Amino acid sequence: MKLLKFLDERLEEMICVFVLAAMTLVIFIQIIIRAISVYVTIPMAWTEEIGRYLFIYAVYVGAAYATRRRAHQKVDIFPILCGDTGKLIFNLIGDVGVLVFAAAMTFYGWQTLQHVAFDYVQYAPATKINMGYAYAGPVLGMLLCAFRSIENVVFHIKSYRQLCKGTKGTEGGAV
Amino acid sequence: MGAMIILIVFLLCVFTSVPIGFSIGLSVVAYALATGSVNMGYIASGLFASCDSFPLMAIPFFILSGALMEGGGLSKRLVLFFDSLVGHLTGGLAIVTVITCMFFGAISGSGPATTAAVGAIMVPTMVEKGYDKKFAMALVAASGCLGVIIPPSIPMVSYGISVNASIATMFMGGFMPGIILGLLLIITAVLSCKKHGFTGNGEQFSWAKVAANFKDAFWAILSPVIILGGIYSGIFTPTEAAVVSVVYALLVGLFIYKELNLKTLYAKFADAACTHGTVNIIVGTSTILGRVLTLEQIPDMVATSMLSLTDNKIVMLMIINVLLLACGCLLETNSSILILAPILYPVVANFGVDIVHFGLIMVVNLAIGFITPPVGVNLFVACGIGNIPFAQLVKKIIPFLLVLLLGLLIITYIPAVSLTIPRLLGYAG
């Protein structure tokens, strides 16, 4: 249980921090290798490739992390004009929108993943790793996005109930 | 038909608080389901393919380096240095704000990040010295636009990728427009300060203090030299330069200024990852939308109908500016660039407009979009810093908005502003 709670709080954050740090390291190595390439020959195309695939994870797991922190950019004209209840309803719709897209992309992304990883195996040009590992980035990220948006929906409904009872729901509790 | 579905679903989603990146994605999904002319797998694999790009990787690093420079005490030292230089003048703190934004812009690639980093320090300082809070916030929001005009710049990265222009050349081109807009903002701010009687920091100017602050800020001042120098001398690609700036900020923050420790470092990485997630999901879905529009041959149709409007270059550029400003009010900067650049560049290319020059017109235009309501990210950030209702801030932004529009006209109709530095450095366009 403790582990689950920890993962619920930290999973995307830890993945993202690790991925960003790894990207920094890999590209820094690339710069060093090119600087010394005249003197020694070290294969270097792998740094760019690994960096790119890490970046894919950073984008989509990052999107899930931003969903959890409710940090995504949105147009808040109507919520600003509406009262607390209206705001909650808009937040609810917003998260349902995230859920629909993320769920669809998880499903079809999984099919694409199977296509490149198993049916017609693709290998990365420089590192020769199975491209399935790279395509797994968006699938994992969208799956987490879907999960976080469900959490947010539940949170909004709870806040709405509390609002009806007269006690104000706290906004952005997860931040 | 297809285009209508996309537009309607997009607007419906955007105005019901669905995040922008997801609204774009949903509009494409709706299009695929309704017309059956795009495979859903093409959309899903598009999430991968649209981000499988080395130049695009500059974005998280420019976000991260901004966060580290702020957390590592570099931005604070820049403020102190410029304050010792010009802070004693009338409206001195306003000048300090603009100059620090320009300087921070030379480190960071993001407008909101520049607003946040400089605003967090300057708004409280200005209020303390008797400046109007709303004025201070509006100034910071407007100056934050310089963050994407002065290189490095995330929107320039997006533009370079979407029309295949050299990002390094775009970066060279951004310098002069950034400085001109900075000067215009300084003049406006100082005039306004004179009118309202906002004085200087109340301290005497002293070379000794300048020297002391310069020494303290030396490593912060050096960082743009390393980053931009590295790009211009061709030692690094823009993405690599962004990584160098991260490593540099890390080293200075950890070992020289010693304001970073492992815990704050983790927090800064996490913040940057979150910001990056919000930025690049938009890049990802916008790129997919761009491809779907291409399949529908909408860019060609738009180009043909725009070309039928006028054959006058000046008029065409004016039409495009108005269109971009309207988009800038509502759309997010990166998605506007990724969707519109491939549509509009072929139109202006007909008139012989240079690819880098047009890139700067677009970037400046959409940078102004950071401070145009209703979707003005810099305004949101400034509101967050100053705790003032959005509507009140909007009133104060108008003079700055007007002067930035004047700058836009200069940049649009005098190509030399954008192209002189690239040409001096060997650009052949």
Add this chain to the structure above:
Amino acid sequence: ACGGKTSGGDNSAAASSGSGDGKVYKITYANTVADSNPQAINAKYMADRMKELSNGRIEMTVFNNNKLGAFSDCFQQMQQPNGTVQMGDVSSASVTQFSDLYTPFALPFLFSSKEQSFDYFDNGETVKAIEDQFLKDTNVRVLGYFYNDARALTNSKHAVATPADCAGLKLRVMTSDVYIKTFEALNAAPVSMQFSELFSALQQGAVDGQDNGLILSMDSKFNEVQGYYTDLGHVQDTSVIFISEAFYQSLPEDLQQVVVQAAQEAVAKERQDYADKLDSYLDEMKKTMDVTILTDDQRAAFKDACQPVYDWYRGQYPQYDLDAIMADIANY
């Protein structure tokens, strides 16, 4: 804009009757080159020919310049029924992501001339075997080979006429293990870099040179920032024309013939266009750069210096019978 969709439903009936039923088959064609490139121009020509030969029953729309996304993405669409893309072409060096079958053709100095490569690719027995295997592996059919220029060398340091001249040159090379091995064999320092950043890297001296074809080098204005050109010709590059097998099989037989014929005509015209263009480009190149045209002996010296690449290749890809391919090529 999706052929798979329009052709769905009763395509079995259409295929068996083999005659026109008034249905229009739509093809989306993707490539990676600029609009002005002979490949792009002749992809459009292929579309026109298809329309004429089929009396308007095939409508092909060409999207140049990666407009529909990276080629790997488009290729994936061709691999499935009802994909968004049905046809396209890409340099054989970029095919490696889907299959290693085309890696032999990246080997240095495999062909002695572009004419030899044309004859081999059009008629070679081993190339037919490769196409059959490729179809089995990827579910994508090969329709033919556009010419994609001979790779040449430009640099900013000095004229290159012997293998020794390459030593120490920092050269931007495509991400392909065979290309990298080639320049390592010549003792150059191959580095990888995005094509979009190459111009400014050459200009600022971050890399000394690059190895694209004459036309691409000139169109990218590399001659303005590079001093020396050598017509090295280490690779006679081709661009492979693909069609989705699922889509191809959904076509009535007569339209399959149309597609094949239009592709052949486009290939012939593209190769001619390339030849016409190359001469004028070389004249222009001579005005702006120091041009070295290698003699047969000089080229042979390069070929000898590159022999280690062949040894490496045999070890790396033992599954392909390189000797059979080379013997086949020698027939032309």
